[in-house]
Each structure stands twice: as structure tokens, then as C-alpha cells.
Amino acid sequence: MTCTDFYASGERFDVMSCEDCGFTFTQDVPVEAEIGELLRLDEAGAQMENKNVANPEQVRQFLNLCQPDSLAIGIGNAHGYYKGEPDIKLEVLEEVRKFTDIPFVLHGCTGMREDIIKEAIKLGVAKINFGTEIRYKYVEHYNYYHILIFL
Secondary structure (H helix, E strand, O other): OOOEEEEEOOOOHHHHHHHHHHHHHHOOOOEEEEEOOOEOEOOOOOEOOOOOOOOHHHHHHHHHHOOOOEEEEOOOOEOOOOOOOOOOOHHHHHHHHOOOOOOEEEOOOOOOOHHHHHHHHHOOEEEEOOHHHHHHHHHHHHHHHHHHHHO
């Protein structure tokens, strides 16, 4: 499956993504749109400025312009390992669910509490991303076996 992400974190999203959405739909390419900038973590995993909590009204405006196959909404989540408890705003998913039935995607699940993920699933999350954990484990095992082979 191929997926195209659109980062819509400003007033420009209507120009950028709707033309792209129309093209990918004609090519049978699923479109996963992302509204809100993901939280950034510094090298130690500490949260930097939290600008990624999407405004439900902005999500509504975007969906009036474009209907992606799935939608990742910024709710305080981030790529990478969290240092401390992330401030996840599930109420944003609740508000958006009131006006759309598009499946949600939850990015940045590595290190997120299981109960938060389960609650997000109840609110319509159909796909979760926890790639940091997978990549970390891959590198860890690769390094371990690489050392064994070459020693």
C-alpha cells in the first residue's frame, strides 16, 4: 500500500493538498492527510515547543476542501521517544469525530501509554504508528549480531 502524507499546518493547506489529493485519487493511491505539526523532541527526548495540537475547526475547513482516506490529527503526539508523560489531547479527536467518520491515524505511539492508545482507538483511530520502537530494535539487534560475526 502506498500512502501520501500532507502536512496541513497553516492557511496554505487548501492550495497545496487538495490538488494533490485529486491527483492521487485518480491513481488509486490512498491519501493519509496530517493536520497539525508533530511535536518536536530534542536529542534527550524532552519536548520542545508544543505546536501540534490541531484546532478542530481547522480540521473541518480542510475536510470541506478535501476528503482523504485517513486523517492524522496532531493531539500532542510526537515522533521519537518521549521523556516524561506526553500531554495527549484526546478531546480533539472527540470533537473531530462529531463531524467526520474518516478513519484516524495516531502518529508517535512509541512510549505512549497503552490506555491512551486504547481510548484513541475507541474514538476512531484505525492505524497507529510506532516506527521509532521498530527502528530502535532493528539497530540494536543488527549491532549485536554484527559484533558477534566480526569478533
